[in-house]
Amino acid sequence: MYKWISSLTIALGFAAAMPSLAAAQEKLTVYTYESFTAEWGPGPVIEEEFEKTCGCDLEFVSVADGVALLNRVRLEGEGTEADIVLGLDTNLLHEAKETGLFVPHGIDLGNIDVPAGFNDEVFVPYDYGYFAFVYDSEAIETPPASLKELVEAGSDLKIVIQDPRTSTPGLGLLLWMKAVYGDEAADAWAKLQDKILTVTPGWSEAYGLFTNGEASMVLSYTTSPAYHIIEEGTHRHRAAAFAEGHYLQIELAARTVKARDNALATEFLSFMTGPGFQDAIPEKNWMFPAGKTSGPLHPAFEQLVKPAKTLLLPPQEVAENRKAWVDEWLSVMSR
Amino acid sequence: MAVRDEPLTRPAQTGRVAAGAAALAAIGVLLGGALLGLVQEAAHGWESAAAAFDLYLLRVARFTLWQAALSTLLSVAPAVLVARALARHPRFFGRAFILQLFAVPLALPAIVAALGVLALYGRAGYFAPVFTALAGERWQGIYGLPGILVTHVFFNLPLAVRLLLAALETVPADQWRLSAQLGMGPIASFRFIEWPVLRAALPGVAGLVFMLCATSFTIVLTLGGGPRATTLEVAIYQALRFDFDPARAIVLMLVQVALTGTVVAILSRMGASMTGDTSLPVAPRRALFPGRGETSLNAVFILAALVFVAGPMAAVVAAGLAAELLRLAGEQAVQAATATSLLLAILAASLCLILSAALVVARRALELARGAAKPSLLEMAADTGAALVLIVPPVVIGAGWFILLRHVGDVFAFAPVMVVTVNAVMAMPFAVRALRPAYDAASARHERLCAALGIAGWNRLRFVDWPAMKRPVATAFAFAMALSLGDLGVIALFGSESVQTLPFLLFQRMGSYRTDDAAGLALFLGVLCLALMFLAAHWGREGR
Numbered sequence: 001m002y003k004w005i006s007s008l009t010i011a012l013g014f015a016a017a018m019p020s021l022a023a024a025q026e027k028l029t030v031y032t033y034e035s036f037t038a039e040w041g042p043g044p045v046i047e048e049e050f051e052k053t054c055g056c057d058l059e060f061v062s063v064a065d066g067v068a069l070l071n072r073v074r075l076e077g078e079g080t081e082a083d084i085v086l087g088l089d090t091n092l093l094h095e096a097k098e099t100g101l102f103v104p105h106g107i108d109l110g111n112i113d114v115p116a117g118f119n120d121e122v123f124v125p126y127d128y129g130y131f132a133f134v135y136d137s138e139a140i141e142t143p144p145a146s147l148k149e150l151v152e153a154g155s156d157l158k159i160v161i162q163d164p165r166t167s168t169p170g171l172g173l174l175l176w177m178k179a180v181y182g183d184e185a186a187d188a189w190a191k192l193q194d195k196i197l198t199v200t201p202g203w204s205e206a207y208g209l210f211t212n213g214e215a216s217m218v219l220s221y222t223t224s225p226a227y228h229i230i231e232e233g234t235h236r237h238r239a240a241a242f243a244e245g246h247y248l249q250i251e252l253a254a255r256t257v258k259a260r261d262n263a264l265a266t267e268f269l270s271f272m273t274g275p276g277f278q279d280a281i282p283e284k285n286w287m288f289p290a291g292k293t294s295g296p297l298h299p300a301f302e303q304l305v306k307p308a309k310t311l312l313l314p315p316q317e318v319a320e321n322r323k324a325w326v327d328e329w330l331s332v333m334s335r
Numbered sequence: 336m337a338v339r340d341e342p343l344t345r346p347a348q349t350g351r352v353a354a355g356a357a358a359l360a361a362i363g364v365l366l367g368g369a370l371l372g373l374v375q376e377a378a379h380g381w382e383s384a385a386a387a388f389d390l391y392l393l394r395v396a397r398f399t400l401w402q403a404a405l406s407t408l409l410s411v412a413p414a415v416l417v418a419r420a421l422a423r424h425p426r427f428f429g430r431a432f433i434l435q436l437f438a439v440p441l442a443l444p445a446i447v448a449a450l451g452v453l454a455l456y457g458r459a460g461y462f463a464p465v466f467t468a469l470a471g472e473r474w475q476g477i478y479g480l481p482g483i484l485v486t487h488v489f490f491n492l493p494l495a496v497r498l499l500l501a502a503l504e505t506v507p508a509d510q511w512r513l514s515a516q517l518g519m520g521p522i523a524s525f526r527f528i529e530w531p532v533l534r535a536a537l538p539g540v541a542g543l544v545f546m547l548c549a550t551s552f553t554i555v556l557t558l559g560g561g562p563r564a565t566t567l568e569v570a571i572y573q574a575l576r577f578d579f580d581p582a583r584a585i586v587l588m589l590v591q592v593a594l595t596g597t598v599v600a601i602l603s604r605m606g607a608s609m610t611g612d613t614s615l616p617v618a619p620r621r622a623l624f625p626g627r628g629e630t631s632l633n634a635v636f637i638l639a640a641l642v643f644v645a646g647p648m649a650a651v652v653a654a655g656l657a658a659e660l661l662r663l664a665g666e667q668a669v670q671a672a673t674a675t676s677l678l679l680a681i682l683a684a685s686l687c688l689i690l691s692a693a694l695v696v697a698r699r700a701l702e703l704a705r706g707a708a709k710p711s712l713l714e715m716a717a718d719t720g721a722a723l724v725l726i727v728p729p730v731v732i733g734a735g736w737f738i739l740l741r742h743v744g745d746v747f748a749f750a751p752v753m754v755v756t757v758n759a760v761m762a763m764p765f766a767v768r769a770l771r772p773a774y775d776a777a778s779a780r781h782e783r784l785c786a787a788l789g790i791a792g793w794n795r796l797r798f799v800d801w802p803a804m805k806r807p808v809a810t811a812f813a814f815a816m817a818l819s820l821g822d823l824g825v826i827a828l829f830g831s832e833s834v835q836t837l838p839f840l841l842f843q844r845m846g847s848y849r850t851d852d853a854a855g856l857a858l859f860l861g862v863l864c865l866a867l868m869f870l871a872a873h874w875g876r877e878g879r
Binding site (some may be wrong): 012034035038039040041062063064068069072074075076079092095156163165166171177186193196198199200202203204205207208209211213214215216224229231236265286305322323327329330333334 | 345376391394446450451454457460473475476478491552553556557558559560561562563572575576577578579596653668708734737738742747828829832842843845846847848850853
């Protein structure tokens, strides 16, 4: 009952008026996205772990998603409340740097091990994943073995993808096609078109259509099957391994100008690369940890697709061409 | 002597007009503030806004208007038949339930409805084998324009039915009795009794549906089958998100407001203003004697609408029942979200009702004061001004106000306030439609009587207006609550800690593989809405 009342109080907006219990402690504010701080997300565990040692109050502030996160910080500018921004990805990196709101992390990245040897002096990776088409093994016996096979498959194979204008995975597929087909990407999209059942605004809608049986393949991550194995005990949903390799998404965090001289912020970034943080990633964020975990990952992660090759376009190239590529996609797909 | 031609004394009206002006000002502040915030942010970069006028925009604008026009036609035309059928049969088993059921789509998040529609007509839907057999090849689902239209009709047909029925119910019982005494058949009765009322209400209802369809986002993208189906709303969202180009977003929004506003204005010219019946009703109840032929035809209309609307809802229920409902109901997060949702919805509905009532009252007062002269700008604003809010995307309001408020203090504290205000204002067009016919009819009957007897202020409200308005007020309140249970787009930037409502929870679960939980929560939302409508009907009827 107390919790009910307290949530009501907060709903009324009186939260700001209540005295903070942790006022005496130093506070570290971390902006992130909503699924990170959900009950089952990694946020709550990480908060507890970090507060054990830092003698501080770690506060998560969550907005809708990674893109909203960047927009929010951009709008707040130099006056931002955030010490740390956690949840941008490689595709947003260049634009984030352009804002000038982030400062070099200054920590040792010895613990960090991500594919493609990603290294940046401002942004620290905390997890990564590969885009992949997840298929229903009861509907498809032999999935396409490459992006090319998918593009050239018969039109009875139906996939659901996300819109690159509104969604991060959607943009991921656009870049994946670009990385594989280069200047011929437009032709490839034209060939792929009759396989596309529909294009959804976000990941949730696409995955919902997939689990409802509308399409037998959906654009998601190689780690998606791990959720179904661990949480639901089913091997029905599998990711298709593509011979050309899979496009990589690395999730990143950085200190803001506000935390320029904040030792606690540096401490958090260091903590982020260690087991206290990384242990929560695989089975709560459903991504691969970028740093060391205290033990081996759940065996389900061993069964996942291991990309033959890692594809990643340089952030600057992405930032400079995104608009043109999206327009190209639009003109092909609107035919 | 025509009663309505004689202006009533001014002092009696100024209070009502002032209330309406205040309500309009409140809406103006909400929209103006958002625009101001964005303009401030867009101060640099107007050249990109000029670049917004390209072929893409032309195509998107054309598609937006085309699908909205078709959706409106397909929603409103059948709604006239269904509403009339329901009006001709005021008592039959299940009628109240049908009406309550017709309010549920309002409270369903777009994606839930889309999945419900696809569960029937999708590639893996219940009817897929039938369509496959009919077409002779594998059914590929109703993606594309048909899917968009079917889902829009699912949302808007029941809404239009309820609003048109509310208008038909303002026909005084005496007129029905007279038509029965004169032996009017269904066609004569339609022509002389129902059509005049419908004609007055249709432009407003059609305008509302048009605006809702023109600003559709999730449905258009998810069911559209590809980027051929893109609305201006999608382009605005795109401009504000990945491109982060407030100038472009403003320009696109103005295009949307201008185009949609023009259509709504044209629609409103096609209507007729109704002269209310000034005599007090003496007939105790509606005397209707539809013949056997008409009864069966009406039954077909009502049943067809019911099946069409209930089908996707049944799919939502079936999906929801597959979830672990007991565990969900026991979760602290779900209980807290239910409480938050209800609280925010009650606050939003109350605010909505106050603002809407102010507008309705002011419009009527202005109409009385002007006599037969042309309606003033203020009167027109009080009539349809509120509705324009629907064409401004929540993401724009949210971003604009975020920019303004971030200097003022803790933006988190504002998140619930934003949700309540925006939901209240977004629900106003519906509430106004529910309140206005009843209020105008009551006013036409009572205005002179009150003036003659010197009844004003509290006494008038309590003894004259309230009894006539109780039922529409209950309906408007329930509608506003149901609507407020829905959308959350406005707080994307604000942070969600303090507004973890049921739809929020639903999206959160859906976004992290927990599709069963999401289906269960959709069922909760639907049941909650149905309960609201039941209470509203009960409360509105009580003591009559």
